[in-house]
Amino acid sequence: MADTGELKAYIQKKFCENVGLPAEEVFGPDLTLAAIISRSERMTNSVDLMESFARTANALRKDHGIRIRLPALALDTPISKVLEVFLQEVERSQGRAA
Amino acid sequence: MLIGLGHDLQVLHELKALEGLWEPGVFFTEAETDRFRASPSPVESLAAGFSMKEALFKALPRVEGWFWTDAEVHHDERHAPRFRFHGALREHMERHGWETLLSISHSGGFVSTVVIVAAAARP
Numbered sequence: 001m002a003d004t005g006e007l008k009a010y011i012q013k014k015f016c017e018n019v020g021l022p023a024e025e026v027f028g029p030d031l032t033l034a035a036i037i038s039r040s041e042r043m044t045n046s047v048d049l050m051e052s053f054a055r056t057a058n059a060l061r062k063d064h065g066i067r068i069r070l071p072a073l074a075l076d077t078p079i080s081k082v083l084e085v086f087l088q089e090v091e092r093s094q095g096r097a098a
Numbered sequence: 099m100l101i102g103l104g105h106d107l108q109v110l111h112e113l114k115a116l117e118g119l120w121e122p123g124v125f126f127t128e129a130e131t132d133r134f135r136a137s138p139s140p141v142e143s144l145a146a147g148f149s150m151k152e153a154l155f156k157a158l159p160r161v162e163g164w165f166w167t168d169a170e171v172h173h174d175e176r177h178a179p180r181f182r183f184h185g186a187l188r189e190h191m192e193r194h195g196w197e198t199l200l201s202i203s204h205s206g207g208f209v210s211t212v213v214i215v216a217a218a219a220r221p
Contacts, residue, residue, distance in 0.1 A: 051118045055118035072187075
């Protein structure tokens with residue numbers, strides 16, 4: 001089973017692949033969700049953002065057997081907060097499986 | 099008493115390429131994705147489900163700690179869409195005595211939704 005640090009890196013990598021932006025550009029300055037949408041050429045609105053999060057969640061299930069739900073967060077939320085909730089969901093999922 | 103009003107508009111052709119949102123238990127509940135897949139127009143049904151949740155999000159004052167699967171859309175006996183709340187969102191709605199009113203229209207490749215959040219009248 002991957003540890004929290006590995007899963008955090010995995011989530012960051014998969015999300016950045018889905019939005020088409022380098023990790024240092026997204027997580028370095030801790031962009032808000034609105035800023036990520038405006039910088040990504042693959043996204044124009046919240047459907048695209050949710051699709052990117054959903055694809056990240058689905059990859060986590062396929063590669064690590066971890067099921068997570070998507071949080072309802074405003075577009076002024078920084079990506080670090082989203083990552084924090086994802087990791088809480090990972091803990092919840094692993095606790096349920098244990 | 100009015101608490102909030104939210105509107106959302108979705109363009110159907112923009113949702114045809116979606117894959118991730120079809121996975122149950124992520125953005126939609128399993129009952130929701132089952133209903134979308136069983137409908138005559140699955141993409142239109144998914145678009146409607148997304149639009150209703152987006153409009154709800156806009157209508158709600160900021161509520162921390164809820165997930166999109168906590169706002170589940172179902173249909174009443176007249177086949178009108180309604181929300182069924184779960185988890186933190188359900189607790190919040192019940193604690194404040196809030197209820198939702200929901201209206202949706204499909205036309206010309208668009209889905210449009212209006213959600214009102216209101217405080218229930220108390221004696």
